[in-house]
Amino acid sequence: MKKMKLLIILLFICGCTPQQSQPQSQPIPPTPLPENDFLIIGHRGASAYAAGHTLAAYEMAVLMGADYIEIDLQMTKDGKLVALHESVVTLDNAQQAVADVTFDEIQLLSPGKEFDKNHLSYTLPNSLDLRIVDLSKILTYFGDRVNYYIEMKSPRVYPGIEEELLRQLNEHHLLNRDDPIPKVIIQSFSDKSLQEVFALEPSIPLIKLYKFSKKAHLTKKELKDVTKYAAGVGVNVEAVNHKFIDKMHSENLLVHPYTVNDENMMRSLMSFGVNGIFTDRPDVALRVRNDKNSNEIELYP
Numbered sequence: 001m002k003k004m005k006l007l008i009i010l011l012f013i014c015g016c017t018p019q020q021s022q023p024q025s026q027p028i029p030p031t032p033l034p035e036n037d038f039l040i041i042g043h044r045g046a047s048a049y050a051a052g053h054t055l056a057a058y059e060m061a062v063l064m065g066a067d068y069i070e071i072d073l074q075m076t077k078d079g080k081l082v083a084l085h086e087s088v089v090t091l092d093n094a095q096q097a098v099a100d101v102t103f104d105e106i107q108l109l110s111p112g113k114e115f116d117k118n119h120l121s122y123t124l125p126n127s128l129d130l131r132i133v134d135l136s137k138i139l140t141y142f143g144d145r146v147n148y149y150i151e152m153k154s155p156r157v158y159p160g161i162e163e164e165l166l167r168q169l170n171e172h173h174l175l176n177r178d179d180p181i182p183k184v185i186i187q188s189f190s191d192k193s194l195q196e197v198f199a200l201e202p203s204i205p206l207i208k209l210y211k212f213s214k215k216a217h218l219t220k221k222e223l224k225d226v227t228k229y230a231a232g233v234g235v236n237v238e239a240v241n242h243k244f245i246d247k248m249h250s251e252n253l254l255v256h257p258y259t260v261n262d263e264n265m266m267r268s269l270m271s272f273g274v275n276g277i278f279t280d281r282p283d284v285a286l287r288v289r290n291d292k293n294s295n296e297i298e299l300y301p
Contacts, residue, residue: 030198031205033231033254034181038292039276040285041149042066043259044085048280051111053083054130055141062142065286068149068185069142070278073135073165074098075158081135081165082106087154099157106132135165139172148174149185151209155193162196176203187234191225198229205231207256212239218247227251232275234258237265242272249273263288 033039045057046064058069072085080103088095091105098106111130139148155161165186169175174183187207188194194206208230210216216239218226226233232254235244240257248255258278260266266288269277279285 027228028198028202030227030229030231031182031203032252033185033205033275035254035275037067037181037275038270038289039067039181039256040065040282040289041068041070041256041276041278042282043070043278043280044072044083045069046280046282048261051130052280053085053132054111055133055138056130058138058142058146061282062146064282066282067181067276068147070149070151071135071138072151072153073161074153075161075164076101076103076106078102079164080106081161081168083133083135083138085153087157097157103134135168139168139174143172144174144177144183147179147181147183147185149187152186152188152190152193155188155190162193162200166197166201175201185231191229195229207232207234209234210239211236215239215241216244223247223251227253232256234278237269237277240269240272240274245272245274260285267292 042058042061042064044052045054046060046066047053047057050057050060053072061069071083073081074084074087075081076098077100082098082103084098084106087098089098089101089106089109090096091101091108109132111132150165152161152165166175169184177183182205185205185207186194186197187209189209189211191208194208197204198206206229208226210218210233212235216235230253233248234256235258237257237260240255245255254275256276256278257269257274260269260277260279261281261284263284266277266279266285270288270292277285
């Protein structure tokens with residue numbers, strides 16, 4: 001009987017002993033980008049000189065000195081990730097959502113047909129032969145000899161686009177590498193989509209895109225939220241100002257304005273301290289960057 005009472009007391013004591021709390025894991029910080037580099041991002045490739053989002057435009061951007069080629073991604077009905085800015089295409093004189101057509105149908109389009117507006121000396125004579133390409137072909141063609149700046153367009157329209165993108169990047173051995181600058185950057189206007197990528201693969205630097213109708217500005221809450229997963233912000237160039245750039249830098253966020261084609265604007269933005277620009281003219285941006293570097297060498301021999 002005494003043994004039974006003793007057992008009951010022990011059980012009671014053990015049951016009432018407070019459990020030691022498990023140490024909570026620390027949140028994973030966003031993967032940063034190099035702060036001192038001024039990145040030249042070929043907007044849809046060198047899209048001032050060749051139809052955007054074609055292999056020719058991307059190749060030209062690389063030859064012109066772009067640090068990254070920018071790829072907008074949509075997803076076709078049969079699950080192909082295609083390099084395309086618009087979510088709607090015109091087939092058989094009717095507009096159709098990319099999500100409702102197959103990749104073979106997309107191939108009927110000629111992106112070079114509309115590309116004859118600027119008549120620049122670099123314009124390719126065979127632009128009508130260019131075709132829209134899928135991400136897999138781009139990654140196979142360029143491999144790891146270029147850097148990729150990828151935007152997920154309208155991700156809510158394409159369920160699973162994040163997983164498919166990461167699958168292809170892994171398949172081509174473009175993640176978790178030790179390169180001077182990250183091989184891949186992913187951007188989106190969708191914070192939900194970026195957060196999903198961050199949860200799946202936190203090693204990729206992420207850029208949150210914004211488009212402001214007035215001067216660029218983020219509230220304290222917006223800043224707190226974006227710094228949890230992003231390395232920087234992409235902002236329409238019309239809204240960029242010195243105060244905004246300084247504020248982003250104080251929060252360890254880099255600033256990449258889009259889309260900058262004017263040489264004087266490039267010089268102004270560099271003097272403001274932006275960390276890179278999206279441009280249709282990588283050759284112009286490279287000249288501006290080289291001029292700045294040369295001037296700095298002369299000032300500080």
